[in-house]
Amino acid sequence: MDLTYGRYLRLDELLDQQRQQSDGPEHDELLFIIIHQTYELWFKQTLHELDRFIGHLDSDDVPRAGHTLKRVLKIFKTLVTQLDILETMTPLEFESFRDFLATGSGFQSAQFREIEFLLGMKDEAHLVRFAENDREYTSLERRFTEPTIWDGFLRLLARAGKSIPRPVLERDPTAPDAENPHVQAVLVDIYRNDPQLAGLCEALTDFDEGLQEWRYRHVMMVQRTIGTKMGTGGSSGAEYLRSTLFRPAFPDLWAIRTAF
Numbered sequence: 001m002d003l004t005y006g007r008y009l010r011l012d013e014l015l016d017q018q019r020q021q022s023d024g025p026e027h028d029e030l031l032f033i034i035i036h037q038t039y040e041l042w043f044k045q046t047l048h049e050l051d052r053f054i055g056h057l058d059s060d061d062v063p064r065a066g067h068t069l070k071r072v073l074k075i076f077k078t079l080v081t082q083l084d085i086l087e088t089m090t091p092l093e094f095e096s097f098r099d100f101l102a103t104g105s106g107f108q109s110a111q112f113r114e115i116e117f118l119l120g121m122k123d124e125a126h127l128v129r130f131a132e133n134d135r136e137y138t139s140l141e142r143r144f145t146e147p148t149i150w151d152g153f154l155r156l157l158a159r160a161g162k163s164i165p166r167p168v169l170e171r172d173p174t175a176p177d178a179e180n181p182h183v184q185a186v187l188v189d190i191y192r193n194d195p196q197l198a199g200l201c202e203a204l205t206d207f208d209e210g211l212q213e214w215r216y217r218h219v220m221m222v223q224r225t226i227g228t229k230m231g232t233g234g235s236s237g238a239e240y241l242r243s244t245l246f247r248p249a250f251p252d253l254w255a256i257r258t259a260f
Contacts, residue, residue, distance in 0.1 A: 047114055
């Protein structure tokens with residue numbers, strides 16, 4: 001049997017995954033499902049790219065690391081534009097099928113939690129929430145105990161002869177990343193004297209800003225759609241999402257902006 005476009009992409013299986021739950025079914029439920037399934041595919045690709053990025057850091061390949069991070073940023077720009085499509089759904093249209101979501105919630109996206117863990121936003125409580133799914137729990141547990149992207153970046157700087165303090169390099173990877181004045185002094189020196197590494201610092205900052213942009217747009221989309229109502233799955237909806245705003249993944253890169 002010849003390999004066709006449809007067989008290669010397994011389109012029969014893919015296009016059979018949009019199973020609407022509402023009576024009728026409601027017209028806009030299909031859009032809601034496709035948008036969120038697409039998010040999960042992009043999250044999968046993001047994890048794929050971030051693992052490659054860490055590999056480039058570990059091999060001191062700064063140019064390829066920067067190229068990979070540029071791709072991840074483009075993915076997050078795409079995630080933002082997908083919200084433009086979702087925002088064509090009015091509150092009334094969403095309400096027509098919202099009850100059929102039952103306990104389902106974007107709060108339960110294990111892949112997005114993996115991304116957060118990679119970025120140093122580690123919360124052991126999330127492991128408990130995914131304990132009933134062996135695949136999700138195993139992946140999350142691995143990300144929880146692994147070094148973060150920032151850890152990999154600092155190790156690269158140390159191998160490049162930068163004065164990264166030993167306690168920073170040997171820190172507990174399960175602890176959240178925190179600002180460090182010694183690291184900030186190194187970063188300021190890099191910006192002044194090492195253009196290649198400074199470019200990688202800017203790529204990390206671009207990615208961090210892109211993530212925060214997506215979080216902000218996500219908050220506004222939820223607030224526009226359900227206002228201050230409780231979110232699906234028992235989450236607090238827009239209130240919880242607002243609590244995630246303006247929490248950078250790489251705080252040292254933002255702290256040094258006043259040093260120039």
